[in-house]
Amino acid sequence: MVTIWDVAKDCNVSKSTVSLVINNSDAVKLETKLKVLESIKKLGYVPNMAARELQTKVKNILGMVFLVNEATQKSYSFDSVTETLFYDIFTGISSHLKDTDYGLLSERYAADGSENLPNLIKNKRVDGVFIIGGLFHDEFIQQLQEQKIPAVIVGRLVPGVDSVAPNVTNAIYLGTKHLLETGHRNIVFINGPEKAQASKGKLTGFNKALAEFERDVDSAVVFTDYTGNAGFRAMRELWDSGKHPDAVIAASDGIAVGAMRYLYEQKIRIPEDISIIGYEQSIISEHAIPALTTMDINKELMGQKASEMLMHRIQNPDGNIVHHTFETSIVLRDSVKNRG
Template sequence: MKKITLKDIAIHFSVSISTVSKALNDSPEISKATSEEIKAYAKEINYTPNFNALSLKNQRTKTIGIIIPNMLNYYFAQVLKGIEKVATQKGYKIITCISNESLQKEIETIQMLSTGVVDGFILSVAEETEAQKEYQHFNSCIEKEIPLVMFDRVVEDINCDKVITNDFMASVNAVNYFKNKGSKKIAFAGANMDLSVGKLRHEGYLAGLKNNNIEEDKDIIITTHEMYYRNHDAVVRPLFDHTFDALIASNESVAIAAMKIAQEKGIKIPEDLSILAFSNGILARHSNPRLTTISQHGEIIGEKAATLLINKLQNNITTTSIETVETDIVIRDSSK
């Protein structure tokens, strides 16, 4: 069967190929009525654009490359949902890749997709990339004028758009919450301290203690460089050699490991120990007891990241910006 082309649609409407192309891409030069009529006909005859040809002619593929560190994290799934929602509304496609926390995989993915495959990238930096502070692949994109939007895990020194949550203030607010509920000894268990977000959560916790005139006790503070899927039980267990009545965990896996150990030791939750964790994911809702969390609003972050990138692509914006999404505490059964 002969492949339908722009020329075929142009002949049908007795207009130029350029007019058809503009109509299909929602150009303001074409009236809304004409655009809708041409798009309806294109759909009726099953027209599919030749994106390789578009790339060669316009240097635009209307495709966005998404790179996330892992596929098991509910938060990243929510961010993807937000990106996909906005991309679809704006007529963009997405290609999603997983770095698996690997610097090399991240480099290879960017090199592969930046050869005319995508117009720009939305990404959260791999743990290995942050640990080794190797950012040349990001700078190479910027030098090629391929825009980047970083979210959640971002690199301060890279001049690109960023969408972040206020991890520092989230920890401050968590300490305030526990203090207001009567907690006297608030512990902290943080994994992924190579990550910017891990460091900010720890710093916010320390600031929260200071603000509330609570003395810092190093015996009930654990910070590790373990990646998210490692054995958190062994990491958290030493905390329970000491006394504390509240715990802020840097992620749900750490919190659930702590709950399991507490239950083994006959510590009642939340009567004897309140626990709160970052990221409002599936684990939190199905743990026993259900886990109080800090919601990072992943879907909103995805929407903002996609909007930033597409606006930059469509309007040739050269300035960069940082957008912050505030967090809130979702109270469940693991806290008083």
């Protein structure tokens, strides 16, 4: 087996110089670096990553923690949160890391307020971590900070921690404004859980659009979970109560598709009888029938930005905390009718 000593002997340099080249140090002259890299290639040397970690205390592994309601629940169940958000953010993260030495570990985790942390953090298996999703309590962030591990929150801005999130207020504002501009006058907002931080921001956007409109509009807000079944139940309860809106805007694509299933079962046509707008821009919005108009929150770009931020935090552990907000846009499909 070829060793680091063989490489050093072949190109007439010290073992420490070879080690510096392997670790991509700037302390080695370019001419020497190229000579060492050529020798590594010629001899077929493969660095011992375990030994490297012992020497440098760098694992070259980053963690992705997907925050869920229940860690054991199937992600494709109608009564669970669709995990398209996680996948698309992961795509952005991995695309930014493709030219680096970092690999990725992932863990689904329910931040239920207990003193436990995800295993990949608790067992110090990673050099840094992405926390994806907003389903956590303040205690979770406090425990995370106590671990002193570089971290970026993706999906919610959090004081004291690097974080990146969409402008949830503007997203629902733009969606509601579109419904008003297309002649809808009886609009229901099916929001997420009432206590969730994102739900408060989304409600602000809904009310802002209504306040700016100069005509009378009937409106209502209901709160539910981010699942298809929750959207189904919310739509059923609205209809059974006698509330028959001409448009619905939902706090997630999953909620929107659940509401669409109820309307389909009642033979209520979309968009002829009622228009509907989702939130996320996920694969299910294009697969819905009719294709769902939705708010694009730039998930892949958030993942790329989060990766950039975590790399910077690892290299600059004492730098200023960074918060980044992504603006959103509407993706027009077939689920909204112009009633003007």
